[in-house]
Amino acid sequence: MSHKLTDGGQVLHVGTLARVEGEGAMHIEIDDGKVTEVQLRIFEPPRFYEAFLRGRAWTEPPDITARICGICPVAYQFSSCMAIEDACGVTVPAAVQAMRRLLYCGEWIESHALHIYLLHAPDFLGYPGAIEMAKDHGAAVERGLRLKKAGNDLMTVVGGRSVHPVNVRLGGFYRMPSVADLKALRPVLAQGLEDALATVRLVSTFDFPDMEQPYTYLSLRPEHGYPIDTGSVVTTSGAAFDVRDFPSHITEFHVAHSNALHANLDGEDLPYVVGPLARYTLNHDRLSPLAQAAAREAGLGTTCRNPFRSIIVRSVELVEVFVEALRIIDGWRDGVAPSVPVPARAGEGFGATEAPRGVLFHRYRLAEDGTILDAQIVPPTSQNQPSIEADLRTLTERWVQLSDHDLAHRCEEAIRNYDPCISCATHFLDLTVERS
DSSP, rough: OEETTSSOOOEEEEEEOOOSSSSEEEEEEEEEEEEEEEEEEOOSSOHHHHHHHTTTTTSSSHHHHHHSSSHHHHHHHHHHHHHHHHHOOOOHHHHHHHHHHHHHHHHHHHHHHIIIIIIIIIHTOSSSSSHHHHOOOHHHHHHHHHHHHHHHHHHHHHHHHSSOOEEEEEEEESSOOHHHHHHHHHHHHHHHHHHHHHHHHTTTOOOOOOOOOOOOEEEEEEESSSSSSSOEETTSSSSOOGGGGGHHHHHOOOOTTTTEEEEEETTTTOOEEEEEHHHHHHHHGSSOHHHHHHHHHHTOOOOOOGGGGHHHHHHHHHHHHHHHHHHHHHTOOOOOOBOOOOOOEEEEEEEEETTTTTTEEEEEEEOOOOOOOEEEEEEEEHHHHHHHHHHHHHHHHHHHOOOOOHHHHHHHHHHHTTBBBBBSSSSOOOOOEOOO
């Protein structure tokens, strides 16, 4: 809806934006072709997880924090497990870590497939949603649903169910899947790998606006392999630090227009970015040969700074996690102990993993009996809020001559580049543009 104001300005209002998770609003003010104000207004009520974790037992965060998100519960489970195990001085065996990585692959598959096919592809193919897109691109939508089901099936076998897995516990799992359980999944994952390669080929044909980010990228980087479940922190500005030093480099702060905290890196004015573009740019050399080849064929270099091309990077990451899942399954053996004890002790622990949308950091301080004294959770979308606003400022000034309808659509696309997860809801945005 668009209307003129008496002072010569103009307001464009988009009631709700589907195809992202959560509720919020966007306010943009333009004066003489220049953007004077951009606000990503997240008005969804805060849920106070950090506050009500205080006083709980050290064993509880994996189950409690999983409820923060229905799309990426495993990210919250494993970041909390790693932080509490760190506080308690426990390192899980390699086999437990491998099974955690396998479950995490399932989450990446279902999350990336959902975003690529049902949330983001309609923007590039010119449809209001996946249902409308299915009329002309039925095979592609079926492929997306098949990919998401493969991820859900993997999460069910390893995690006990596909949403908020119940098999995860501190120190490992309640039970390990058998070789037979995992081998039964192999044909589904082999088909998924072919579907992932087809996905890269499909999205590489999309038309992308020419837009490059100058921001610092931040991701984990493990000793081996692509960052999913472990690693220390690295950035494109040359910083490198251990996860336990995250609070020393990342400062959270409140802004009046958002119920989600913003964050900056080492006091820099420029935003920093977490997520697929950061992971890819900082860890391209860690991709499997098949994923690297797919990236090259899609026209990606060793870095990617165009946020609109993030859909290609997510597709390449789909290839990577299918390769990784098949590798873990093929090397699995029965008879592995499902968990190790994690006895309570006083201490402070730090953990971070790569959620589908970027680095997810947890910190816990425990009393001697394991009671949680303090908790801190830094989700990826919170970290990306300043970069989303900066993208919108750049985009609006570059395409200010567009009609209100086209400019609003381009802004919505720019937000969806980040696959923002404000909560587990489906509606996110009220967009207001004021021109004067």
